[in-house]
Amino acid sequence: MSAADLARPRDKRLKVVLYNPQAVFYTMPLALLAIGSHLDPQIYEVVTIDARLDPEAEKTVLAQIEGALCIGITVLTGAPISDALQMSRAVKRARPDLPVVWGGWHPSMFARECLLEPSVDVTVQGQGEETFADIVQRLGEGRSLRDCAGCTVRLEDGSIQRNPARPLASVDKFRAHDYNLIPVERYFELKGKRQLDYISSQGCNFRCAFCSDPFVYGRKWVGLEPERMALRLKELWDRYRFDDVNFQDETFFTKRDRVQVLAERIIEWGIESGMKFTWAATMRADQGIRLPDEVWAKCKQSGLRRLLVGVESGSNEMLKRIRKDIKIEQVFTTAEKMVQHGIAGHFPFIVGFPDETDSQVQASLDVAKRLRAMSPDFLTPIFYFKPYPGSELVNEAVARGFELPRTLQDWAQFDYVAGTPGPWVTPEKFELIERFKFFHELAWKRDLPGRRLLQQLARLRCARDFYRWPAEMLLTRWLVPAQKLS
Ligand code: B12
Numbered sequence: 001m002s003a004a005d006l007a008r009p010r011d012k013r014l015k016v017v018l019y020n021p022q023a024v025f026y027t028m029p030l031a032l033l034a035i036g037s038h039l040d041p042q043i044y045e046v047v048t049i050d051a052r053l054d055p056e057a058e059k060t061v062l063a064q065i066e067g068a069l070c071i072g073i074t075v076l077t078g079a080p081i082s083d084a085l086q087m088s089r090a091v092k093r094a095r096p097d098l099p100v101v102w103g104g105w106h107p108s109m110f111a112r113e114c115l116l117e118p119s120v121d122v123t124v125q126g127q128g129e130e131t132f133a134d135i136v137q138r139l140g141e142g143r144s145l146r147d148c149a150g151c152t153v154r155l156e157d158g159s160i161q162r163n164p165a166r167p168l169a170s171v172d173k174f175r176a177h178d179y180n181l182i183p184v185e186r187y188f189e190l191k192g193k194r195q196l197d198y199i200s201s202q203g204c205n206f207r208c209a210f211c212s213d214p215f216v217y218g219r220k221w222v223g224l225e226p227e228r229m230a231l232r233l234k235e236l237w238d239r240y241r242f243d244d245v246n247f248q249d250e251t252f253f254t255k256r257d258r259v260q261v262l263a264e265r266i267i268e269w270g271i272e273s274g275m276k277f278t279w280a281a282t283m284r285a286d287q288g289i290r291l292p293d294e295v296w297a298k299c300k301q302s303g304l305r306r307l308l309v310g311v312e313s314g315s316n317e318m319l320k321r322i323r324k325d326i327k328i329e330q331v332f333t334t335a336e337k338m339v340q341h342g343i344a345g346h347f348p349f350i351v352g353f354p355d356e357t358d359s360q361v362q363a364s365l366d367v368a369k370r371l372r373a374m375s376p377d378f379l380t381p382i383f384y385f386k387p388y389p390g391s392e393l394v395n396e397a398v399a400r401g402f403e404l405p406r407t408l409q410d411w412a413q414f415d416y417v418a419g420t421p422g423p424w425v426t427p428e429k430f431e432l433i434e435r436f437k438f439f440h441e442l443a444w445k446r447d448l449p450g451r452r453l454l455q456q457l458a459r460l461r462c463a464r465d466f467y468r469w470p471a472e473m474l475l476t477r478w479l480v481p482a483q484k485l486s
């Protein structure tokens with residue numbers, strides 16, 4: 001039977017259930033939107049369930065799997081694994097025959113290891129649209145997944161087989177993301193703002209040694225054609241009247257012309273139809289210095305409000321080692337452009353790389369301080385290096401004896417987000433960095449009614465790099481304990 005033979009009346013469509021595990025923040029589940037939208041709506045009924053929205057998610061999933069063809073679960077490394085495991089096991093208890101498919105970043109890197117868990121039947125590696133469509137078609141037709149490219153399967157005899165990779169396809173080939181598959185208004189409500197999440201590309205051409213993207217997407221990048229993207233955004237704006245778009249791309253500015261055309265269309269349609277929204281995206285510092293002023297201006301005019309520019313380290317030596325392929329001078333030039341065009345910035349840093357010297361850490365703190373002083377709209381969050389699976393630095397660390405978690409349960413406990421450092425940060429360094437973060441945050445934060453004196457004190461401390469005896473910090477932490485993020 002072919003896919004066309006399967007075309008059926010709406011009430012007879014094959015049901016596919018998609019699940020997004022518990023996570024921090026209310027970013028829309030774009031991975032589920034991507035794989036769910038690409039399934040032919042004439043043949044499949046797609047039901048998405050997001051644990052962040054549904055306090056009774058397990059009950060809902062169990063009710064929905066009745067008569068379903070399979071369940072697809074998106075899995076990030078860390079805490080979401082716990083929830084994904086719990087849900088997969090509950091599903092298997094209720095319907096042992098229902099195929100459970102895991103996709104996303106963790107199963108992309110640990111294709112086989114995830115299948116050691118008996119409640120998972122298939123893992124998908126990398127881009128998921130075509131592979132998932134192939135999987136559900138085969139399941140619908142009762143065919144084997146033995147030669148289905150892009151996934152790893154447990155065969156009838158219990159052995160695990162990794163099928164050949166599927167080449168990365170152009171994202172323009174796929175059906176447009178159907179936001180009807182998710183309760184958009186509910187995400188707006190939970191975010192507290194009418195902010196649409198949108199993904200316009202997949203992958204990244206760069207090779208940063210701490211990042212798993214080069215491993216998962218093989219340094220390839222595919223992006224939506226800008227006219228199509230602009231049209232799509234216009235349709236979505238007409239429907240949802242959002243105020244802001246958060247582009248979740250890894251490197252939004254990979255193709256300058258694409259961004260320019262998009263900005264031009266947004267401006268044009270703004271004039272013609274009153275469409276108006278702001279937007280935020282990611283940019284590399286080396287892309288910022290190459291972007292002509294004219295394009296900077298168009299981006300701003302079309303609503304660009306904030307850029308995320310990964311700095312990672314204030315030391316050129318360390319930037320070379322982690323293969324960031326930028327220079328700190330480029331960060332400042334890009335930051336100056338942002339100031340000139342009135343664009344806010346997030347400039348994240350990572351400290352605690354293996355073998356990072358004290359002077360390299362100090363260089364990061366110095367650069368963070370200089371950036372913050374450039375604009376009240378610049379933030380410089382500092383994260384601790386955590387050994388992300390699949391990255392080159394981790395392979396190095398493992399070769400030198402660092403032990404990664406072994407089981408899925410261990411990976412689930414592996415908290416990437418919490419503010420604790422890896423083994424490469426001494427307690428003294430940790431203390432210094434935490435104090436630096438606290439006082440710089442306090443010194444530059446806007447709207448601190450009733451805390452003006454504290455802010456003045458913090459500014460004095462920052463100006464003199466004096467972070468000893470942090471009574472203000474201890475008191476604040478005692479009154480408002482830090483939030484655990486995952
Ligand atoms: C939004 C986002 C989040 C959201 C997730 C919201 C949610 N849905 O639950 C939140 C804020 C919770 C989050 C958290 C974190 N994130 Co995050 N996040 C992203 C981001 C920016 C976008 C994800 C997205 O929607 N992409 C768009 C979709 C279309 O792409 P995709 O997810 O890759 O999905 C494709 C395939 O993977 C596959 N696929 C995915 N799921 C499934 C499921 C099935 C069944 C199938 C068949 C296929 C499939 O098909 C999709 C279409 O091709 C990505 C970067 C990026 N651009 O992908 C980082 C990214 C995934 N995050 C990352 C990191 C590091 C983190 C954090 C550690 C925090 C941090 N410091 O940023 C935490 C870890 C999670 C935790 N422990 O809580 C890393 C990878 C982490 C990892 N190894 O899992 C990424 C790649 C960023 C990076 N380069 O470092 N994140």
Ligand code: SF4
Pocket residue numbers: 204205206207208211212213214250251284310
């Ligand atoms: S850190 Fe950013 S630029 Fe570097 S490889 Fe990862 S996604 Fe690409």
